[in-house]
Every structure is written in C-alpha cells, then in structure tokens.
Amino acid sequence: MQTLRRTKLKVLKMSAKLDVVIFGATGFTGQIVVEKAPEILQGLSWGIAGRNKNKLESVLKTAGQAIGKDLSAIPIILADVDDRLSIEQMARKCKVLINCCGPYRFYGEVVVKACIEAGSHHLDISGEPQYIDGMQVKYHKLAQEQQIYVISSCGFDSIPAEMGVVHAERNFPGTVNSCEMFWENILDYQDKSSKAVLHAGTWESAIHAMANFSESQRLQRALGDTKLPDLQPKLKFWRFAKKVQFLDRYFFAIHSGDRDVVMNTQRLRYINDQKRPIQFENYIGFNSLWTTISTQMILMFTIIMAQIPGLRGLLIKNPKFFTRGLMSHEGPVAANRKAQKLQMTFRTKGWVVGQPLSEEPKQELMTRISATDPFYGMTSVAILAAAKIILKERDKMPDNGGVISxxxxxxxxxxxxxxxQLKDGIKFEVLKLEEH
Structure with a gap:
C-alpha cells in the first residue's frame, strides 16, 4: 500500500512542471547535488534525470540514507544526450534545469538548445571556455527572445571568483579600477590511501580545452564586437612565480577559467549597463617556490602535449599518472573532500569617493572568501542556490535573459x-580598507 501511494505521488508530481530538474544525477558531481538538494530546494518541487532508471533510483536511495530522508517519491525522468527527443521532453518538464552532464563540449549543446526552445532556464558547472563562449555566440539572441537564462560556470568555476569580485565592489567606497585574486588550496589528507582531489571528468574537460585553444581565441573575437575602453592605470601581472608578501606564499598567473568568466562579466557590464569594467587578474599560490615553479612547468608541458592527438589520448586515459594522483577515475574519497579548503584573497584598488579618475588610485581594499570541499560540496550548493535565486529573484536579474555569466x-x-548561510557554502570577509 505504501509503495502504491509513493507511485501515485510520483505520477502526480510529474503531471505538473517541476521547479528544478537535476540532469546527470548519476555522475560523480550529480550525486552530490542530489544529496544537497533537499536542504536548499525546500519548498520547491524537483526531480532527477539521466539514462538509467535503476541507477537513478539508487542515487535517491543513497542520498536519502546520507541525509536521513526518504527520497523515493522524488520524480525520475529518463533522458539521454544521444536521444534528442528525450532531452526535449525533459526540458519541457521543468522551469530550471541543472545540467551536470559533461564534458559539455560534447554533451552540452543539445541540452542548451532544448531548454531554450522549451522556455526553461539552464545552469551548468562547466569551466570549458570553448563551450561557454560557443553557447553565447550561437544562442544568446535566441535565449533573449525567449527571456531565458543560460548560465554556465555556476560551481567552483566560477562562482567564488565572480561573487568574490561582486563582494569586493559592494564593499569598496568609491570607483574600482582593478581586482587581483590570489587563490590558495589547502589539502589535508585524512585518508592517506588516496591523493585525488578531483574526478577524471574535470581532467578530460581541461585537456580538451587546452587542445582547442585556437578555437577559444576565434570565439573570443566573435564575442568582442564591442571594444572595451583602454583603462588606466593598466593592471600589470607577472607571468612567473613571485612571492606575495602579505600572504607569505608564491604565486603565478593563470589566464584561463575564472579570469575568462570574470572578464566576460565585465564586458557585459560595459555593453549593457555602460559601467566601467574592472580589470582582473587571477593567481594560484603554493607554500614553496619549487612547488610553484614545478606546477607551472607541468601545466605548460601538459598544454603542449594536449596539442598532439596521440599524447592527448594518453593524457585523458591516465589522469592519475599525469597529475601525480591529484585526479583519478574514482575521484576524491569523502573524508579528503571534506578536509579540502579553498581560500581566495582579493586585492581591489581604485579611487575614493569624489577623487578624479585622472589621478592615481588612492584606495585599496582586501577581502577574502573561503570554503570547505570547494570542488564538490560548495559546487553543488552553489548551483542549487543559483537555481533557487532564478525562481525567487527573477526581478533582480538582467531583465532580458540570454547566455550570460x-x-x-x-x-x-x-x-x-x-x-x-548554507552548509558547504562560502564565507565572505572584509579584511581591511586603506587609503594611500
């Protein structure tokens, strides 16, 4: 009798349009998103989607056991990226689709297109520049016509960086000229049997992004039809390892990922809102000079190897070997995930209120964000919170929709x-404000 009631409840829920559907729920990240959903989507209707009904039921059972709730009545939708009709049907069954099915370079476009045509908002956690820019080039106007939001990078890439800049600007009493982000990752292995901090899916996406860098440049040119102003004073950056005294660590610049997304936001601000863009640089840091230099060298060699098809295949198949165990097909174990810590310190410079912009900026603000389990726990919380915001605060978002950052x-x-406020969310701090 109880099983019958659950079945009827599931059918009843599926007859109406769900607020949120989590697609790719059986993937490594998708399962964690499902586990976080009951807390964040309270009061909203939601379901999960994927190819295999048995696996989807298993995900609900496992997530339910982890949080002490019965999730068996959560609606299940069968959808496969190789079956366009099933993707279109899934898109029509929700108001917001959370897409956890990557690599998005191969599997993302069919879902984006279906969502726009169905009038459903689309969120994903991609950090793949070619996919992100490609969707903007191809579907921005169509999404605007439908008044639909298509928003990528709603996880580790790039909610911390993006909202970190927003937080810095909110707390800067004056006009911002530049913002530098210093990213530190703190690893504290509780389970010594595994060094993995990321799943191999992230590694595969990164390799394809490196291999298709020229495509990214072409898409950037297609997006750059409006030239940004020549901002002064120009923010300079250092290409090689350098010690940052106020953090007592060594850093080098990373011109990809977060930086691309933040600069896209600044481009949209300038074009649509006539706001002065914020210059931005992104650095990653380590305790020792040797680790910083060796990491940069490994990254450079990986980029070179990714250009050669045979070596590219080797990189994708052997993530554990080429990343010294930091990425694997098994992904990080739960104990190590929860022990990982992210810290991003933002140095924001600009002009005090009333100061002419022709003068040298006098003001500097230091802010910080931090999170635990940033790659999976925080990512899952961030994309669910973003979905909730779309449903609850549409009036505070850009009113014309589109493919935006x-x-x-x-x-x-x-x-x-x-x-x-959320468990596994992000802590935002203001450290100090100085006038020079």
Missing part, C-alpha cells in the same frame, strides 16, 4: 547572502 546574472541578487 554568473557575475552578471546574480550581481544584484541575494546569492552572496544565500551562500553565506
């Missing part, structure tokens, strides 16, 4: 406050 989409919403 998270910093532009959520700048005027309460996403920062939401993330600050």
């Amino acid at each position: 998270p910093g532009y989409a959520f700048a005027n919403t309460s996403l920062i406050e939401e993330l600050s």
Whole structure:
C-alpha cells in the first residue's frame, strides 16, 4: 500500500512542471547535488534525470540514507544526450534545469538548445571556455527572445571568483579600477590511501580545452564586437612565480577559467549597463617556490602535449599518472573532500569617493572568501542556490535573459547572502580598507 501511494505521488508530481530538474544525477558531481538538494530546494518541487532508471533510483536511495530522508517519491525522468527527443521532453518538464552532464563540449549543446526552445532556464558547472563562449555566440539572441537564462560556470568555476569580485565592489567606497585574486588550496589528507582531489571528468574537460585553444581565441573575437575602453592605470601581472608578501606564499598567473568568466562579466557590464569594467587578474599560490615553479612547468608541458592527438589520448586515459594522483577515475574519497579548503584573497584598488579618475588610485581594499570541499560540496550548493535565486529573484536579474555569466546574472541578487548561510557554502570577509 505504501509503495502504491509513493507511485501515485510520483505520477502526480510529474503531471505538473517541476521547479528544478537535476540532469546527470548519476555522475560523480550529480550525486552530490542530489544529496544537497533537499536542504536548499525546500519548498520547491524537483526531480532527477539521466539514462538509467535503476541507477537513478539508487542515487535517491543513497542520498536519502546520507541525509536521513526518504527520497523515493522524488520524480525520475529518463533522458539521454544521444536521444534528442528525450532531452526535449525533459526540458519541457521543468522551469530550471541543472545540467551536470559533461564534458559539455560534447554533451552540452543539445541540452542548451532544448531548454531554450522549451522556455526553461539552464545552469551548468562547466569551466570549458570553448563551450561557454560557443553557447553565447550561437544562442544568446535566441535565449533573449525567449527571456531565458543560460548560465554556465555556476560551481567552483566560477562562482567564488565572480561573487568574490561582486563582494569586493559592494564593499569598496568609491570607483574600482582593478581586482587581483590570489587563490590558495589547502589539502589535508585524512585518508592517506588516496591523493585525488578531483574526478577524471574535470581532467578530460581541461585537456580538451587546452587542445582547442585556437578555437577559444576565434570565439573570443566573435564575442568582442564591442571594444572595451583602454583603462588606466593598466593592471600589470607577472607571468612567473613571485612571492606575495602579505600572504607569505608564491604565486603565478593563470589566464584561463575564472579570469575568462570574470572578464566576460565585465564586458557585459560595459555593453549593457555602460559601467566601467574592472580589470582582473587571477593567481594560484603554493607554500614553496619549487612547488610553484614545478606546477607551472607541468601545466605548460601538459598544454603542449594536449596539442598532439596521440599524447592527448594518453593524457585523458591516465589522469592519475599525469597529475601525480591529484585526479583519478574514482575521484576524491569523502573524508579528503571534506578536509579540502579553498581560500581566495582579493586585492581591489581604485579611487575614493569624489577623487578624479585622472589621478592615481588612492584606495585599496582586501577581502577574502573561503570554503570547505570547494570542488564538490560548495559546487553543488552553489548551483542549487543559483537555481533557487532564478525562481525567487527573477526581478533582480538582467531583465532580458540570454547566455550570460554568473557575475552578471546574480550581481544584484541575494546569492552572496544565500551562500553565506548554507552548509558547504562560502564565507565572505572584509579584511581591511586603506587609503594611500
């Protein structure tokens, strides 16, 4: 009798349009998103989607056991990226689709297109520049016509960086000229049997991004039809390892990922809102000079290897070997995931209120964000919170929809406050404000 009631409840829920559907729920990240969903989507209707019904039921059972709730009545939708009709049907069954099915370079476009045509908002956690820019080039106007949001990078890439810049600007009493982000990852292995911090899916996406760098440049040119102003004073960056005294660590610049997304936000601000763009640089840091230099060298050699098809295949098949165990097909174990810590310190410079922009900027603000389990726990919380914001605060978002970046989409919403309150969310701090 109880099973019958559950079945009837599931059918009843599926007859109406769900608020949120989590697609790719059986993947490594998708399973964690499902586990976080009951807390964040309280009061909203939601379901899960994927190819295999038995695996989807198993995900609900496992997530339910982890949080002490019965999730068996959560609706299940069968959808496969190789079956366009099933993707279209899934898109029509929700208001917001959370897409966890990557690599997005191969599997993302069919879902984006289906969502726009169905009138459903689309969120994903991609950090793949060719996919992100490609969707903007191809579908931005269509999404605007439908008044639909398509927003990528709603996880580790790039909610911390994007909302970190928003937070810095909110707390800067004056006009911002530049913002530098210093990213530190703190690993504290609780389970010594595994060094993995990321799943191999992330590694595969990164290799394809490196291999198709020229495509990314072409797409950037296609997006850059409006030239940004020549901002002064120009923010300079250092290409090679350098010690940052106020953090007592060594850093080098990374011109990809977060930086691309943040600069896209600044481009949209300038084009649509006539706001002065913020210059941005992104650095990653380590305790020792040797680790910093060797990491940069390994990254450079990986980029070179990714250009050669045979070596590219070798890289993709052997993530554990080429990353010294930091990425694997098994992904990080739960104990190590929860022990990982992210810290991003933002140095923001600009002009005090009333100061002419022709003068040298006098003001400097230091802010910080931090999170535990950033790659999976925080990522899952962030994309669910973003979905909730779309449903609850549409009036605070850009009113014409489109394929846009998270910093532009959520700048005027309460996403920062939401993330600050959630378990596995993000802590936002103001460290100090100085006038030179």
